[in-house]
Amino acid sequence: MMWANTLVLALREIRRNLMRSLLTMLGIVIGVAAVVTMVTLGNGATASVSKQISSLGSNLIIVMPGQRMGLGTSTSPPKFKQADVDAIATQITGVGRAAPISTTSLTAISSARNWKTSVTGSTADYLMVSNWTVRDGRTFTDLETRAGKSVCIVGDRVRKELFGDQRPLGSDLRLQSFSCQIIGFFNAKGQSSTGNDQDDFILVPITTLQRRVTGNNDIGAVLISARQGFATDVIKGRIEHLMRERRHLGEGEDNNFSVIDTKQLSDTLSGTTRILTLLLGAVAAVSLLVGGIGIMNIMLVSVTERTREIGIRLAIGAMAHEVLMQFMVEAVVLSAVGGLVGLVLAAVASIGLSSLMGLPYSFDVQINILAFAFSAAIGIVFGYTPARRAARLNPIEALRHE
Secondary structure (H helix, E strand, C coil): CHHHHHHHHHHHHHHHCHHHHHHHHHHHHHHHHHHHHHHHHHHHHHHHHHHHHHCCCCCEEEEEECCCCCCCCCCCCCCECHHHHHHHHHHCCCEEEEEEEEEEEEEEEECCEEEEEEEEEECCHHHHHCCCCEEEECCCCHHHHHHCCCEEEECHHHHHHHHCCCCCCCCEEEECCEEEEEEEEECCCCECCCCCECCCEEEEEHHHHHHHHHCCCCECEEEEEECCCCCHHHHHHHHHHHHHHHCCCCCCCCCCEEEEEHHHHHHHHHHHHHHHHHHHHHHHHHHHHHHHHHHHHHHHHHHHHCHHHHHHHHHCCCCHHHHHHHHHHHHHHHHHHHHHHHHHHHHHHHHHHHHHHCCCCCCCHHHHHHHHHHHHHHHHHHHHHHHHHHHCCCHHHHHHCC
């Protein structure tokens, strides 16, 4: 019963100074909304990075010429050859498939339309290693790859630019100096984690690209899928050892190639986004402390304004702890209501910003509960000093206060 009466008195006092109460809650509202929104967007960014990297392929290892941070020399690192790909596929335990790739930029022409795009040469294994699926048509066969047939599979962005909503299987597509027959269209993947459009490319047999365009047998990179049950870091080490042998690198020489494990890359990027999310959340949490200071300030003003009222209550028999409880409840109600409003505002902001930024939205129960609990705790911590001051007033002195 005492708690009910205390709550009623607290609500009545808040309602009596409604505008001041709303302005006091504003700091808590902004703080809670900022923290929850930042963390939600950060979680969405982490999920987006993980999803986009996993779309490259499961258990994927990429071998490229040169070091990612540069070798510090003016000479270009040697490219790979088909013999290197065959050695990786046959000599390293745990390798499922190895797909060579060579990429160049060409203009695709169909009727009156043209589109400059990336043309990738590879084998049929490329689709399985890179997690691509053909929506319409088929992939090319090993026989077509060995013979260097002029066939191609078109990415979704290229299809839209050249054919609109149509999918003209069997028609010819001109790639600058030669024509190829369209045998399939890829399912769309969207943008990669670096912002590149993954659907803006055309896949042809690597031998076709080498004979018709590049004029050499160089391979720009090798995509490797690890078999289930084999650790990618172990396979990565074996690949590095094999390639050093094949490239005749001495014990003290640096690698002139890179071996990238996309699982490790995903973990690194996800860890980075999580750290940034925590930092942003911590910065936003400062506004919660500012809101708490605002509550303390207003409650101290309220104690001064209501000194005579407090003196009357104490004089007619109210206990000091009852006065303490009333002011504590007022502070907690202000901060808790501000927290609830902040959560609603955060949900609206998170949904809107996630849609605008192209990030997945996921309601995080834990951060919402934590933010609300923290806002209520702010009321307790910063409301205690004004409440204690009110409870310790001398009734005689308080009754004399004007």
